[in-house]
Amino acid sequence: MTTLRPFTCDDMFKFNKVNLDPLTETYCLSFYMQYLAHWPEFFQVAESPNGEIMGYIMGKAAGHGENWHSHVTALTVSPDYRRLGLALTLMNFLEDVSEKKRCYFVDLFVRVSNTIAINMYQNLGYIVYRTVLEYYTGDPDEDAYDMRKACSRDVHKKSVIPLTHPVRPEDIDL
Numbered sequence: 768m769t770t771l772r773p774f775t776c777d778d779m780f781k782f783n784k785v786n787l788d789p790l791t792e793t794y795c796l797s798f799y800m801q802y803l804a805h806w807p808e809f810f811q812v813a814e815s816p817n818g819e820i821m822g823y824i825m826g827k828a829a830g831h832g833e834n835w836h837s838h839v840t841a842l843t844v845s846p847d848y849r850r851l852g853l854a855l856t857l858m859n860f861l862e863d864v865s866e867k868k869r870c871y872f873v874d875l876f877v878r879v880s881n882t883i884a885i886n887m888y889q890n891l892g893y894i895v896y897r898t899v900l901e902y903y904t905g906d907p908d909e910d911a912y913d914m915r916k917a918c919s920r921d922v923h924k925k926s927v928i929p930l931t932h933p934v935r936p937e938d939i940d941l
């Protein structure tokens with residue numbers, strides 16, 4: 768049985784196995800603490816009966832006016848627990864919170880090479896809103912898709928009209 772519960776500071780002692788995944792970003796401790804302090808409602812963990820972290824989602828809400836939206840900062844599931852529907856459960860959770868907070872849309876960034884995640888998000892109703900050139904630094908740098916899904920508050924779905932041109936990281940408002 769899986770327990771979905773809020774992420775706590777102690778979980779940072781236990782999430783190494785999940786974060787070892789090459790597609791999962793590991794941030795500095797203060798970054799996680801900032802999310803816990805500001806947006807705890809968007810930070811959920813899926814835990815196994817033996818207390819192991821199966822996966823987690825970390826997000827936030829930001830923006831003004833019709834740009835008020837939620838953002839998926841991290842979504843990851845341990846290789847041992849994939850294809851069980853955990854990512855879908857965690858995304859549904861974040862989307863429910865986004866609706867309650869009256870967001871206009873949910874967005875996220877994903878590597879253009881991460882076809883598994885891109886297909887999953889598309890099946891969930893996300894569209895590629897724009898390409899962010901060289902968003903991921905490395906050797907070589909990699910572009911990101913900024914994907915979006917409109918919430919019910921965006922009645923006319925204005926937030927999901929794709930941009931026709933790519934942007935650079937310095938042009939985006941995080």
Ligand SMILES: CC(C)(COP(=O)(O)OP(=O)(O)OC[C@H]1O[C@@H](n2cnc3c(N)ncnc32)[C@H](O)[C@@H]1OP(=O)(O)O)[C@@H](O)C(=O)NCCC(=O)NCCS
Nearest residue numbers: 790842843844849850851852853854855876877883884887
């Ligand atoms: C992407 C990721 C979060 C999916 O987690 P998951 O819990 O295995 O996903 P789910 O079981 O909820 O699968 C949802 C759907 O996505 C698709 N999917 C997921 N993994 C897939 C795979 N390996 N191959 C093909 N389709 C896949 C399927 O359509 C699946 O539905 P189905 O199992 O009913 O066919 C997980 O693979 C992961 O942590 N990857 C590394 C980190 C990452 O890429 N995060 C996203 C970055 S933005």
